[in-house]
Amino acid sequence: MRDQGLYCPQGGFFIDPVVPVERAVITHAHGDHCRPGHRAILATPETGLIAQARYGAEAFGRVEGLPYGMAQAVGGVTVRFAPAGHVLGSAQVVIERAGVRAVVSGDYTRGVNPTCTPFELVPCDLFVTEATFGLPVFDHPSLEGEIAKLLASVAAFPERCHVVGVYALGKAQRILAGLRAAGYDRTVFIHGALERLCDLYEELGVPLGPRAPATTARKDFAGEIVLAPPGALQDRWSRRLGDVLPVGASGWMQVRARARQRRVELPLIISDHCDWEGLTRTITETGARTVWVTHGAEEALCHWCATQGIDAAPLALAGRGEDGDGD
């Protein structure tokens, strides 16, 4: 651990550092994991493309793409990426040296995510896990069921415009893909801030179905589904849409007070992270004897590890909070 973030001394690189460094290995392109300004980054090709789409081609000195499963020597260690199931390109970093294997999960989910390669379990000695939803109250239901709730509400209130608050990377595309999987083939209207990444997902082979900007002069949005960043949902932007029914889509929606605080009328529990069962199952399945916990409710997960006879310690990483853009 260093102030800049998680550091691998034998390899001479940081993983997801919060300030610009010489050499960074990046798990995925969310803002709390991938900051601009590094001299060189190593990431999956998809993460590299998304990061450059978000921050500009000049944001990093050198971007090196390493596909899932390919090993590369970095300093004194071997590095490879394993799919994390979180967003397109998201990876766990697998580091090996002298028969010892460490896995840094980044953000991950074991739930269904039609927009990216599913999580791959990598047995290891040291597992660095996220714990965004690291409390046993989090039990995320299926994507299919939550999408069905949204469609039922659209059918029940055809005079209203359902506006779903989503982040630009990951959540927007997962909901689009979920709608398509449920057979919804109408045009989905999207906020301008979501367009570029949706287009990029399609270029990278993830079909998202018919979309149109929600900013055109089209007057009547009754009965339609609109995707917009959470900030725009409760702001002036949404007024043009008429009688808006605000929809939340995040793991936080499981807790009423949280959902109400965000003033949604329809809370959908759609999370791109693991719920409690997913976290504890993954830790068990990796067989790791040592676990470091980052990103959220470390205390509960460390306590659980202790009851299972697993050594666990919290890693307090700066710049990570629940307002990161990937919940």
Added chain:
Amino acid sequence: MTPFAHLLETLAFTPGRNAKLAHLQHFFAQTPDPDRGWALAALAGTLDLPHVTSSVIRALVEERVDPVLFRLSYDYVGDLAETVALLWPGKGNGTPPTLDEVVGSLRMAGRTDRAAVLAQLLERLDGSGRYALIKLCTGGMRVGVSTRLVQTALAGPDHPLEDITEMWFGLEPPYLPLFAWLDGGARPDLDLSLAFRPVMLATPLDEARLADMVPAQFVAEWKWDGIRVQAVATPEGRRLYTRTGEDISAAFPDVIDRMDWHACLDGELLVRAGADVAPFADLQKRLNRKRVTAKMMAERPAMIRVYDILEEDGEDLRPLPLETRQARLAAWVGRVRPGGVDLSAPIAFDDWAELSALRAGARDDALEGLMLKRRDAPYVAGRPVGPWFKWKRDPLEADCVLMYAQRGHGKRSSYYSDYTFGAWVDGPEGRRLLPVGKAYSGFTDEELVRLDKWVRANFTERFGPVRGVRPGLVLEVVFDAVQASPRHKSGLAMRFPRIRRIRWDKPIEEAATVADIRALI
């Protein structure tokens, strides 16, 4: 239980009244008896279940969940019922119980096996069902639904709301005869002697109409600044209702104890301070208490100032003209000499000018204005236009400066529509503003758009959801009264403040001082 749990969930996230009504109507139409009746009781607060304490529930969950994980989860979620609902292992085994089964088994359980019965029920429910069940047992549903709103959801063209409120007190959960009637069956046969009679309400007087009104056809009375109540006493019992039919007997035992007569009276509930009527805030204090202490009753005794009689010894007087009812009332008061009750005497007047002068001269705080009532009008439920008018005192007003704004709810959630405004005080560092009130209404939609724009352009700091704004906009605020209040920094509390005009033109230096407003007390 599952449909009821879903209803609670939906209601909790539905801010609009009409949308809430639609959800309730859908539920009552889809859910069979007796579950819909138990649900109605739960929402209206009439479901009497043995109370389960939070420590019992806590103990149940700690038998099943690691206590450290429970504590961390509870800290995070903040609500016991929700924490337990989410933490309880399993997703519901077997058939979920019906609401009827839940009510039946909880009522049958003794003190010793209540916890075990509850645990068995929780086992068979999913998360939202568990949440609903725990809320049922511990009380505090908090879904923003009043008795009136559920009753409104039941009403329809053939089943008027007045009829439902009238029969409400003769009915008991699970309300089978009520639902049978709503479904087209026979009207329930009830003893309504102690029931609330839907009240007759007045419309605001349009002064331009006075010219066409014949003074001799009207009775004038003072409009007292208390709360409208209906006091019913029969050999079966005694009740004190608000004008919406809420039973407030428990908060006013000093009134109930002295109702040793048989009648139904309509009047104003007031509290006294010595020989005078105490300020409305004192009445409010008593109203808010579930249990009233002897000290409160001694310091602020309650009384009823009556102006109408709806029933006397079992005789329904409502069809009689007001003039006759008032004569009967005066005679009744003279004969019975009821304790804690006095007569709101009619005001003698010859023409509107005379009455108008009386109204303008009324300085007593306990007076809200005047009532004008047609002498020949029977007592009818609702708000018919014509027989009764309220002629309120002109509101007080002050020019105040906008200080903070907050977003509204529902349709207004994207607008800064709740405004806190202040008045000037002189301090050691010069003049500054102190908040004196808060208003949400009185402006048009177009004005709201303009106000919202102004707030966004002038916002300076953020306190959670509240935005501080640069002092720069004067609001002309009107209010019904202002009282001294040690709870507020300014030492003032306004009653029903609303915005009358937005003074885009007025310099803020010309706004009122706190002292100006205090002078209106």
